[in-house]
Amino acid sequence: MAERATGPGTGARPSGGLVLGPLRTLTNEFTDKERRLAYILVTPALAIILAIALFPLLYAIWLSFQEIIINQSSSFVGLQNYVEMFQDPDFHSALRNTTVFTVLSVSLELVAGMAIALALSRAFKGRGIARATALAPWAFPPAIAAVMWRLMFQDQVGGGIVAYLIKSSGIYTHPILGNDAALIGAAVLVDAWKTTPFMALLLLAGLQVIPQDVYEATKVDGATSWQQFWRVTLPLVRPAMLVALLFRTLDAWRVYDLLWVMGNRQLNSLSVYVYNGVKISQLDFSLGNAAAVFVFLSSIAIAFVFIKVLGTRAVE
Amino acid sequence: MGGEFETRWGKIVFYVLIILFVLMTISPLLWMAKMALVSQAELDAYPPTILPQSFDLTSFQTIFGDNRFRAGLVNSMVIAGATTVICLSVGSIAAYALARLEFGLRGPVLSMILAVAFFPAVAIIAPLFLQFSNWGMVNTYQSMIIPDVLFALPLTVYLLVAYFRELPLDIEEAAKVDGAGPMQTFFRVTLPLSIPGVVTTGLLCFIFAATEFLFANTFAFDSTTQPVTVIIPQFASQYRTDYGAQAAASMVVTIPLTILVLAFQRRIVSGLTAGAVK
Known part of the structure; x- marks a missing residue:
């Protein structure tokens, strides 16, 4: 990133150049042959992002202030869609389910992922096999993972092995697929099965850049493994953890296929709410779209909190 | 975190956990394969059979x-x-x-x-x-x-x-x-x-x-x-x-x-x- 220093927006520039500097750099950008080529090469990618992400996003925000009836007129209604959305009991259940699912699945995946990453960072026989199998569930389409696990959670049939094991262990004796809370719990387990190994591989990559002599030094100082983990490993692995956590949280926040399929279309989440409004009941199109904008804004808020809170603590 | 295991028991616990992890990761796949390959009668049997008792490609x-x-x-x-x-x-x-x-x-x-x-x-x-x-x-x-x-x-x-x-x-x-x-x-x-x-x-x-x-x-x-x-x-x-x-x-x-x-x-x-x- 060395050439960033010549680009606009860098702080260390004489005060007079604040206005002229960037302009002069910009004209340079398009007269130099190689630079011009670079812009030509990134143009298709940028065009895709502008046309398929940025424009639809702005359009969605604009639409969220309209009352839309598909193939008919639309009229400006201000914040009415958002007011109606926040009063809708379905939106409440969507928000609640999504929050519970996100908090439970991400914390479970972080703790379990860290444990597995620590284990995989040791040298042992069969480590290659363990690491390879970790990647298998990650390649599964979530919708199909949900179908598979729904079969295993079926009550009273031969395929419902997980339901059978849970029932005979006495942990939970009611049909799991018949109750929203149990379904969300089941979905958390499925999500953890699918993503924990991947989380572990991300954390493992972070662990492997920690130099070995740091551990040797603390060992000489008489630190126990426990102290070593909290005082050395955790602070050093924090940047990798932040990336993995942020990614997983935003991913869980927009959960759709897993809950939709596991709950046989009946289990609500924010994305399911949007889908139902947009595709199923087109009378609720405006509400679904407003919820979509809500998902976008709340994702930004989550990212902001993560970077602000976890990011600064990593610097200290 | 590298290096030797401190005790014999540490090593055993470690391997048990690793095997558990691998099993938990792949057992749903094995179970699906089993369900896809057994007869309808075995699929309906309850409690479930752990190992396949029949072979059937109807599915x-x-x-x-x-x-x-x-x-x-x-x-x-x-x-x-x-x-x-x-x-x-x-x-x-x-x-x-x-x-x-x-x-x-x-x-x-x-x-x-x-x-x-x-x-x-x-x-x-x-x-x-x-x-x-x-x-x-x-x-x-x-x-x-x-x-x-x-x-x-x-x-x-x-x-x-x-x-x-x-x-x-x-x-x-x-x-x-x-x-x-x-x-x-x-x-x-x-x-x-x-x-x-x-x-x-x-x-x-x-x-x-x-x-x-x-x-x-x-x-x-x-x-x-x-x-x-x-x-x-x-x-x-x-x-x-x-x-x-x-x-x-x-x-x-x-x-x-x-x-x-x-x-x-x-x-x-x-x-x-x-x-x-x-």
Whole structure:
């Protein structure tokens, strides 16, 4: 990133150049042959992002202030869609389910992922096999993972092995697929099965850049493994953890296929709410779209909190 | 964390945990395989049999006899294949510019492309649905390929930038000395040298598009365009009690994906985790 220093927006520039500097750099950008080529090469990618992400996003925000009836007129209604959305009991259940699912699945995946990453960072026989199998569930389409696990959670049939094991262990004796809370719990387990190994591989990559002599030094100082983990490993692995956590949280926040399929279309989440409004009941199109904008804004808020809170603590 | 185990018991506990982890990861696959291959009578038996007692291919006959399932497989291949080709074409030239050429807006452009990875897909399904309806594009392959390309692009660019940067600079510089322009250098030197990286990236694009569900479920209406990820959950309603068919269908899709991922395991891991530690 060395050439960033010549680009606009860098702080260390004489005060007079604040206005002229960037302009002069910009004209340079398009007269130099190689630079011009670079812009030509990134143009298709940028065009895709502008046309398929940025424009639809702005359009969605604009639409969220309209009352839309598909193939008919639309009229400006201000914040009415958002007011109606926040009063809708379905939106409440969507928000609640999504929050519970996100908090439970991400914390479970972080703790379990860290444990597995620590284990995989040791040298042992069969480590290659363990690491390879970790990647298998990650390649599964979530919708199909949900179908598979729904079969295993079926009550009273031969395929419902997980339901059978849970029932005979006495942990939970009611049909799991018949109750929203149990379904969300089941979905958390499925999500953890699918993503924990991947989380572990991300954390493992972070662990492997920690130099070995740091551990040797603390060992000489008489630190126990426990102290070593909290005082050395955790602070050093924090940047990798932040990336993995942020990614997983935003991913869980927009959960759709897993809950939709596991709950046989009946289990609500924010994305399911949007889908139902947009595709199923087109009378609720405006509400679904407003919820979509809500998902976008709340994702930004989550990212902001993560970077602000976890990011600064990593610097200290 | 490396080094020797402190006690014999520590070692035993450690191996038990590792074996448990591997078992938990793969046992659902083994169970699905078992369900797909046993007779209906054994599927209905309760409590479940742990080891298979019968062998029966009826479930596979059921799903391959189903037109919608076969069409779904084809649709998935078309959508994922087209997404991969477009993403690699657009992504490789952008990645080359970002990895090797100097330009002032490089940082902002790279950030903008990578930011899409954090962008919630659901935020744009309403406006896309309106646009596609207006243009008569709902229930077409394009309606899924277009958004799939958008969301596969950040991963493509990110991986290819990493692969291009790994190449030794002096080979490209030698081409420059011989009078090759940047585009010639890219097509004759950089791209051929990074074929393994491009293949891995293409594979990940393909997996991404083949596992996508939200756009497919929103924009595809029937089996002329619905990919297999949408068809299989519908089986759950259609073959409500035919658990064997559902298991067999899941197997047909996941086994090839699993084999591909395991074959490219090392490259995928090093590619995907590169950014987490830099």
